[in-house]
Amino acid sequence: MTSAAVSLDVPRSADQVWRLIGGFGSLPDWLPYITESRLTEGGRxxxxxxxxxxxxxxxxEAFDEAARSYRYSIARAPFPVRQYRSTLRVVDRGADGARVEWSGxxxxxxxxxxxxxxxxxxxxxxxLRALAETIAA
Structure with missing residues (x-):
């Protein structure tokens, strides 16, 4: 297995950021290259x-509202990988805002x-760059 991880600090509260990105179907709200997200199987x-x-x-795969994170796997995609698992997490940095961590x-x-x-x-x-632009708008 190999991995990748990127993080971004944003000048908004962790709760504000989580409200934007925490829904499993919310990618089109902040990620412009995802034009549609359709939820099935009870939102899973x-x-x-x-x-x-x-x-x-x-x-x-896992959703933790209190920890502001969710983990997901890819069932089908045009990427040259298999056994993909990723986590999206928002970390509270207090007065400094929030850190968004995306890893896989x-x-x-x-x-x-x-x-x-x-x-x-x-x-x-x-x-995460697109997220920063959405937050700044």
Whole structure:
């Protein structure tokens, strides 16, 4: 297994940030390259469509409102990995705002560890950059 992780400090309270990103179906609210999120199976499976029309199916594995985090796995996606599990978490930094942490573990499939890590670091970094822009707007 290999992994990727990116974090971002934002000048908003952890509760404000969690209200924006904490819903499992909320990606289109802050991630512009995800144009649709459809929840099924009682909200435990999300089917995402990106701006290129690709479909990604993810399953909610754990949700912790108090800790402001959720963990999910990928059931189907156009990524060169398998056994993907990711965590999105919002950490309270008090008067300094919040830190958003996005991390994942996966087994590369047809690419090197470095290539798979770089792919997900880019996805997480671009996503958190989009989140910062949404919060600033």
């Amino acid at each position: 499976v999300r089917t995402l469509t990106n701006d290129e029309g690709q479909v990604i199916v993810e399953r909610l 573990e996966f087994v590369p499939d047809g690419v090197t560890d470095a290539e798979a890590t770089a792919l997900f670091e880019t996805i997480y970094r671009d996503g």
